[in-house]
Amino acid sequence: MEVIIVNNAELAAKKAALIYKRLINEKPTAVLGLATGSTPLKLYSELVKMYENSEIDFSRVTTFNLDEYVGLPEGDKNSYRFFMDENLFDKINIDKKKTHLPSGNVDDVNEHCAEYDAKIKHAGGIDLQLLGIGADGHIGFNEPTSSLTSKTRIKTLTKQTIADNARFFGGDPEKVPTHAITMGIGSIMESNMVILLAFGKNKAGAIKAAVEGPVSAMVPASILQMHPNVKVIVDLDAASELELRQYYQWVYERKPDWQKDA
Numbered sequence: 001m002e003v004i005i006v007n008n009a010e011l012a013a014k015k016a017a018l019i020y021k022r023l024i025n026e027k028p029t030a031v032l033g034l035a036t037g038s039t040p041l042k043l044y045s046e047l048v049k050m051y052e053n054s055e056i057d058f059s060r061v062t063t064f065n066l067d068e069y070v071g072l073p074e075g076d077k078n079s080y081r082f083f084m085d086e087n088l089f090d091k092i093n094i095d096k097k098k099t100h101l102p103s104g105n106v107d108d109v110n111e112h113c114a115e116y117d118a119k120i121k122h123a124g125g126i127d128l129q130l131l132g133i134g135a136d137g138h139i140g141f142n143e144p145t146s147s148l149t150s151k152t153r154i155k156t157l158t159k160q161t162i163a164d165n166a167r168f169f170g171g172d173p174e175k176v177p178t179h180a181i182t183m184g185i186g187s188i189m190e191s192n193m194v195i196l197l198a199f200g201k202n203k204a205g206a207i208k209a210a211v212e213g214p215v216s217a218m219v220p221a222s223i224l225q226m227h228p229n230v231k232v233i234v235d236l237d238a239a240s241e242l243e244l245r246q247y248y249q250w251v252y253e254r255k256p257d258w259q260k261d262a
Helices: 009-026 041-052 080-087 109-122 159-169 185-189 201-212 220-226 245-253
Strands: 002-006 031-034 062-065 067-069 128-131 153-156 179-182 194-198 230-235
Touching: 002 009, 002 245, 009 041, 009 128, 009 194, 009 230, 041 080, 062 109, 067 080, 109 153, 109 179, 185 220, 194 201, 194 220, 201 220, 201 230, 220 230
Parallel strands: 002 230, 031 062, 031 128, 128 194, 194 230
Antiparallel strands: 067 179, 153 179
């Protein structure tokens, strides 16, 4: 696990975007695992700028999103499909047929989840998976006590997650769906590379637990310690509780330039 500490969220987004740029330019058919919420917005903005400047071509890229709410009407502005279209897909030259999200409106949820994992494998697996992290250490909608080997499935959201996501529903927790379909922790761990972004003091405890604490289902993100290629990119606030933050900074500053964007 590599911890990269930068001054602010804008610099973190630029750093992550350079990794995407290198991957897609080296492998135009890259398979990307994407995330939603407020954390990746600056990254998506950087990727759009790179596309507009002809630095990245998304025409052959395939994507799989982490999750989707259960029960929202098709086209609902709070759905993650709407989020992805509005913030990324409609602004780049990606083939929408190659953009995949779980569906929250299917008759057989278990079958749909199994098919989603099968589609990922058929595409060759995810080259680069993007993650945010919840204040309780969840990734995707894999809440604390989730199996560390879980596959895509339906999950009941915790009260904390519902409260955290209420800001997207006019501040009303009652409007937030109580269930979501999420890529499992085991599915995430099969990705070739993972980038985890975190910004702000409210994520500092979760980052400390995920990076420096024991591997535990109580902190789902801690399993990333077992992945061979993870970059945790955080701002100063999110890094503020890390005991070894000065060491992480010292190491990163001394890496060769080619390795920093790999």
